[in-house]
Amino acid sequence: MAVVDRGASGQGSSFSVIVNDERYRSIFYQIIVFAVVMWGGWYLFSNTSQNLEARGMSSGFDFLGSTAGFSIAFSIIPYEAGDSYLWVYLVGITNTLLLSFLAIVATTMLGFFVGIMRLSKNWMVAQLASWYVEILRNTPLLLQILFWYLAVFAILPRPKNSLDILSLELFQLNNRGLYFPAPVPGDLFWLTMVTLLISVIVAYGIAIWAKRRQNATGVRFPAFWTGVGIIIGFPMVMFLITGSPLQWDIPVLKGFNFAGGSSVPPAFLAVFIALVIYHACFIAEMVRAGILSVSHGQTEASYSLGLKPGLTLRLVIIPQAMRAIVPPLISNWMNVVKNSSLAIAVGFPDLVAVFMQTSLNQSGHAIEIVAMVMFFYMTVSLTISGALNYYNKLVQLKER
Amino acid sequence: MTNLDASSSEVVFKPKPSLPPPPNTVGAIGWVRKNLFSSPLNAFLTILSLYVIWVIVSNTFEWAIVNAVWEANSRRECLDKVGLSGACWAGVSHWMKNFIYGRYPDEEVWRVNLGFGTLILWMLPFWLPRVTSKIAIGASAILISPFLLGYLFAGGEKGLFLQVMISIAITSFIFSWAHTLLSMATGKSLWAAIVQASGFSAKPEATHKYPVFAACLVVFAVAFAWQSSWDITSQSTNLWGGLFVTLVISGIGIAVSLPAGIVLALGRRSKMPVIRVFCVSFIELFRSVPLITVLFMAVTMVPLFLPEAINPVKIVQAIIAVCIFSSAYMAETVRGGLQAIPKGQYEAAQALGLSYWKMMTLIVMPQALKLMIPNIVGSFIGLLKDTTLVSIVGLYDLLLMLKAVSQNPQWNGIHTEPLVFGAALYFVLCFVMSKYSQHLERTLGAGQAGR
Structure with missing residues (x-):
C-alpha cells in the first residue's frame, strides 16, 4: 500500500505523512517500549551491582563447586553433607x-x-x-x-x-x-531387563503389523493380548532360567x-x-x-x-x-x-x-x-x- | 362393509383412557429403582456409596459436634474431657479474632471493618437492578479504592499524592452511589441530572461536561478538606494478619492482574514484534515456574534490585510476586477470550474505520470479557487459594495464623481443629464464587442463545 497523503486540510507535509503512517508509528512504539524495558533492566542491574558491592557479595556460578555443609533428609541419589x-x-x-x-x-x-x-x-x-x-x-x-x-x-x-x-x-x-x-538385583538380573526391553519392542512391532494388516484386509489379530503375553512371558522365562536373581530387602x-x-x-x-x-x-x-x-x-x-x-x-x-x-x-x-x-x-x-x-x-x-x-x-x-x-x-x- | 354412511350405527373407535404407569416406575419409588437399583451391580454400588458416606459423615459428626468441646481455656482441658475423640473448638473460638484480623490492635479493628464495608458498599451497585454504567462503578471500585483502604488500614502520615488519591476515592464513591440511587429511582443518569439541574440542557451537547466537572471539583474540594482532618494512628504491616491479609493480597492481586492481564494479552496478539516478544516472554516465564519460586524471588531479589533507600516491607514484596504471577495467568485467560471472538468482528470494526483502541474497547473487549467472566472468576478462586503460599515466606496470612495456634503454650499441639476450620472457611469462599460464576455462565449464555 502506498503512503496516502492525508493532508486534506492543505498540509501535505512529510511530517504528517510519517505521523499518520501505521508502519512508522508501530516502529516508534516499539522503540519506546524497547527503550523503557532496557532502561528498566539497566536500572535494576545497576542497583543490584551497587547493592552487591555494598554488601561485599560476589556474583557468578563459582559457588556451585564449594561444599554445602548441611545434610538432606531424603535423597535418591547418594548425598552427604560436604558435597558441592x-x-x-x-x-x-x-x-x-x-x-x-x-x-x-x-x-x-x-x-x-x-x-x-x-x-x-x-x-x-x-x-x-x-x-x-x-x-x-x-x-x-x-x-x-x-x-x-x-x-x-x-x-x-x-x-x-x-x-x-x-x-x-x-x-x-x-x-x-x-x-x-527394596529390590536387590542379583548378578544376572540385567538379562531379564534386556529381555523385557526386547519383548516390549517385539510386542509394539506386532501391534503395528496387526493394525496394518487389519487396515489392508480387515482380518483382526488379538494384538493386545499377544503383546501382554510376550511382555510378561519372555522376561518371566528368562528370570526363571537365570535362577530368580532378585532378592527383596x-x-x-x-x-x-x-x-x-x-x-x-x-x-x-x-x-x-x-x-x-x-x-x-x-x-x-x-x-x-x-x-x-x-x-x-x-x-x-x-x-x-x-x-x-x-x-x-x-x-x-x-x-x-x-x-x-x-x-x-x-x-x-x-x-x-x-x-x-x-x-x-x-x-x-x-x-x-x-x-x-x-x-x-x-x-x-x-x-x-x-x-x-x-x-x-x-x-x-x-x-x-x-x-x-x-x-x-x-x-x-x-x-x- | 356396508352402511358406511349410516353414522347412527357406526362403531366409532374410541380408545380407552391410558392406564397409569406401573407404580414402581413413577414417583419416588420409580426414581429410586431407576437411579439406584437398576441392576445388581448398581444396587451394590449404591449400598457401597451409602456405607462410605455413612462412615465419613457419622465419624465427622461425632468428632465435630457430639464429642466436641466448645468451652475450655487450654488444650489440656479439652484432652482431659474427651481426649482425641472430639474436636476442641474452644481453641478456634479463642483465636477467632486473630484468624480474622491477625494482631491488629483491638481498638483499631473498626478501621479494617470500615474499609471492607466501604468496598462492599462500593461494589454493591453491580448487583442492583436498573443501574447503568456498572463498568465505570466497578472500575472505580477496583482501581481507586485501594488508596482509601490502604490508608485506612495502614494509617499514619499521608503525603500530598495520597491525600489527592483519597479525595478522588471519596468523590468517586459518592458519585457512584448518587448515580446508583438516582438511576434506580428515576432511571436517569447522574450526568443527565447534573446537566439538567445546572440548566445546561438547552445548550449544545459539547458544553454539557462543564457542569459535571464543576460538580466533581466541588465534591473533591469538600472531600479534600474533610480527609485532611483525619488523623489515625499508624499500624505496622507486621501486625496485619489472618483473613484480613489474605483478602488484601488476593484483592490487590485481582485488581492488578485484570488490567495487566488485558494489556499483556493484547501485547501478545500485537503485530509489533518487539512488544510481542516482551509479552510472550513475560507470560511464559512466569507461567512455567511455581508461585513459590516467584515469591522467593521477590523476597530475596527485590531488596537487591531497588536502591537501598527504598526497602519495601515483606507484604509489599509478596504482593509484587502475587501480582506478577496472576497477571501472567490472567493474560492467558484473556487471550482465550480474545481468540473466541470471530475474525469478522475485527474486520467489521476496521471496515467502519475504527482505530485499534476503539475497536478493542468498543467491539472486541465487551464481547470477549463477557465470554471470559467464568474463567476470570476461576482465576480469582485460584488466586485466593494461592495466597496461602505467602505463609511460606513468613507472612501471617490466614493459613499461618491457623498453624500458629499450636505454638501457643495453652493450645500446644492443636492442629486439626484450626486447619479444619480454615478449610471450611476457604471452601465456603471458593464454593460461593464458583457457584456464582456458574450462575453467570448460565445467564450470560442465555443472552447469547438468541444470536
Missing part, C-alpha cells in the same frame, strides 16, 4: 522429579476413576464423586498438605507400634515414614527403628497424598467434560453398526474423548510438577526447599540460585508443552 552445591541442585531435581512422577501416575488413575464415577448412571455414586470434587478443589492445596502432615501423619504410632499395611509384614507405616521392601524392626528396606519420610507421603487427591479433582472434571463432549450420536451410530457397548466405548468414545482430555491433562501434570514445590512447607527436601531455601540462605547467591531453579522448571515446562504440541498435531482432526 551443584550436587545439592541435582539432589533437589531428582527428589522433585520422583515426587512429581509418582504423584502424576497416581493422580491420573484416581482422576479417571472419579471422572467416570461422576458420569455414572447411579445417582448416589455420581453425587459422591461430585462432592469429592467440589470439596477438595475448593480448599487450598497448601492447607491440605499441612492437614495431612500435621493432623494425620503426626499422630501415627512410633516405629515399635507401626501400622502393618495389608498385614503382610512388608509395608510398615509409622511416624518416621513408610517402610517397604524387607524392613525389620531393630531397636527403635526399622532396618533394611527402603523408606519415604512422612513429609513425602503428606505431599504425595495431597497432590494426588487435589489434582485428581481437576482431572476428573476434564475426563467428564471430555467424555460428554463426544456427541450421543456417535454412540447411537456405533450401536446401529452393531458394535457392542464395550467396543463402542473402546473404539468410538474413548479415542474421541482423549482428544479433548489430553491437552488439559498434560497441563495439569505440569501443575503437579509446579505444586510439588509446596513440599517446602512440610520440610520435604525438593528442589525449592534444598536449593532455593537452604542453599540460598547459606551461600547468599540469590540471583544465581533463583535463575537456576526457574531454569529447571522452565525446562520441564517447555519439554512438556513441546510433547503436547506434538501430540496435538498427531490427533487433531484431519480435514479431508
Whole structure:
C-alpha cells in the first residue's frame, strides 16, 4: 500500500505523512517500549551491582563447586553433607522429579476413576464423586498438605507400634515414614531387563503389523493380548532360567527403628497424598467434560453398526474423548510438577526447599540460585508443552 | 362393509383412557429403582456409596459436634474431657479474632471493618437492578479504592499524592452511589441530572461536561478538606494478619492482574514484534515456574534490585510476586477470550474505520470479557487459594495464623481443629464464587442463545 497523503486540510507535509503512517508509528512504539524495558533492566542491574558491592557479595556460578555443609533428609541419589552445591541442585531435581512422577501416575488413575464415577448412571455414586470434587478443589492445596502432615501423619504410632499395611509384614507405616521392601538385583538380573526391553519392542512391532494388516484386509489379530503375553512371558522365562536373581530387602524392626528396606519420610507421603487427591479433582472434571463432549450420536451410530457397548466405548468414545482430555491433562501434570514445590512447607527436601531455601540462605547467591531453579522448571515446562504440541498435531482432526 | 354412511350405527373407535404407569416406575419409588437399583451391580454400588458416606459423615459428626468441646481455656482441658475423640473448638473460638484480623490492635479493628464495608458498599451497585454504567462503578471500585483502604488500614502520615488519591476515592464513591440511587429511582443518569439541574440542557451537547466537572471539583474540594482532618494512628504491616491479609493480597492481586492481564494479552496478539516478544516472554516465564519460586524471588531479589533507600516491607514484596504471577495467568485467560471472538468482528470494526483502541474497547473487549467472566472468576478462586503460599515466606496470612495456634503454650499441639476450620472457611469462599460464576455462565449464555 502506498503512503496516502492525508493532508486534506492543505498540509501535505512529510511530517504528517510519517505521523499518520501505521508502519512508522508501530516502529516508534516499539522503540519506546524497547527503550523503557532496557532502561528498566539497566536500572535494576545497576542497583543490584551497587547493592552487591555494598554488601561485599560476589556474583557468578563459582559457588556451585564449594561444599554445602548441611545434610538432606531424603535423597535418591547418594548425598552427604560436604558435597558441592551443584550436587545439592541435582539432589533437589531428582527428589522433585520422583515426587512429581509418582504423584502424576497416581493422580491420573484416581482422576479417571472419579471422572467416570461422576458420569455414572447411579445417582448416589455420581453425587459422591461430585462432592469429592467440589470439596477438595475448593480448599487450598497448601492447607491440605499441612492437614495431612500435621493432623494425620503426626499422630501415627512410633516405629515399635507401626501400622502393618495389608498385614503382610512388608509395608510398615509409622511416624518416621513408610517402610517397604527394596529390590536387590542379583548378578544376572540385567538379562531379564534386556529381555523385557526386547519383548516390549517385539510386542509394539506386532501391534503395528496387526493394525496394518487389519487396515489392508480387515482380518483382526488379538494384538493386545499377544503383546501382554510376550511382555510378561519372555522376561518371566528368562528370570526363571537365570535362577530368580532378585532378592527383596524387607524392613525389620531393630531397636527403635526399622532396618533394611527402603523408606519415604512422612513429609513425602503428606505431599504425595495431597497432590494426588487435589489434582485428581481437576482431572476428573476434564475426563467428564471430555467424555460428554463426544456427541450421543456417535454412540447411537456405533450401536446401529452393531458394535457392542464395550467396543463402542473402546473404539468410538474413548479415542474421541482423549482428544479433548489430553491437552488439559498434560497441563495439569505440569501443575503437579509446579505444586510439588509446596513440599517446602512440610520440610520435604525438593528442589525449592534444598536449593532455593537452604542453599540460598547459606551461600547468599540469590540471583544465581533463583535463575537456576526457574531454569529447571522452565525446562520441564517447555519439554512438556513441546510433547503436547506434538501430540496435538498427531490427533487433531484431519480435514479431508 | 356396508352402511358406511349410516353414522347412527357406526362403531366409532374410541380408545380407552391410558392406564397409569406401573407404580414402581413413577414417583419416588420409580426414581429410586431407576437411579439406584437398576441392576445388581448398581444396587451394590449404591449400598457401597451409602456405607462410605455413612462412615465419613457419622465419624465427622461425632468428632465435630457430639464429642466436641466448645468451652475450655487450654488444650489440656479439652484432652482431659474427651481426649482425641472430639474436636476442641474452644481453641478456634479463642483465636477467632486473630484468624480474622491477625494482631491488629483491638481498638483499631473498626478501621479494617470500615474499609471492607466501604468496598462492599462500593461494589454493591453491580448487583442492583436498573443501574447503568456498572463498568465505570466497578472500575472505580477496583482501581481507586485501594488508596482509601490502604490508608485506612495502614494509617499514619499521608503525603500530598495520597491525600489527592483519597479525595478522588471519596468523590468517586459518592458519585457512584448518587448515580446508583438516582438511576434506580428515576432511571436517569447522574450526568443527565447534573446537566439538567445546572440548566445546561438547552445548550449544545459539547458544553454539557462543564457542569459535571464543576460538580466533581466541588465534591473533591469538600472531600479534600474533610480527609485532611483525619488523623489515625499508624499500624505496622507486621501486625496485619489472618483473613484480613489474605483478602488484601488476593484483592490487590485481582485488581492488578485484570488490567495487566488485558494489556499483556493484547501485547501478545500485537503485530509489533518487539512488544510481542516482551509479552510472550513475560507470560511464559512466569507461567512455567511455581508461585513459590516467584515469591522467593521477590523476597530475596527485590531488596537487591531497588536502591537501598527504598526497602519495601515483606507484604509489599509478596504482593509484587502475587501480582506478577496472576497477571501472567490472567493474560492467558484473556487471550482465550480474545481468540473466541470471530475474525469478522475485527474486520467489521476496521471496515467502519475504527482505530485499534476503539475497536478493542468498543467491539472486541465487551464481547470477549463477557465470554471470559467464568474463567476470570476461576482465576480469582485460584488466586485466593494461592495466597496461602505467602505463609511460606513468613507472612501471617490466614493459613499461618491457623498453624500458629499450636505454638501457643495453652493450645500446644492443636492442629486439626484450626486447619479444619480454615478449610471450611476457604471452601465456603471458593464454593460461593464458583457457584456464582456458574450462575453467570448460565445467564450470560442465555443472552447469547438468541444470536
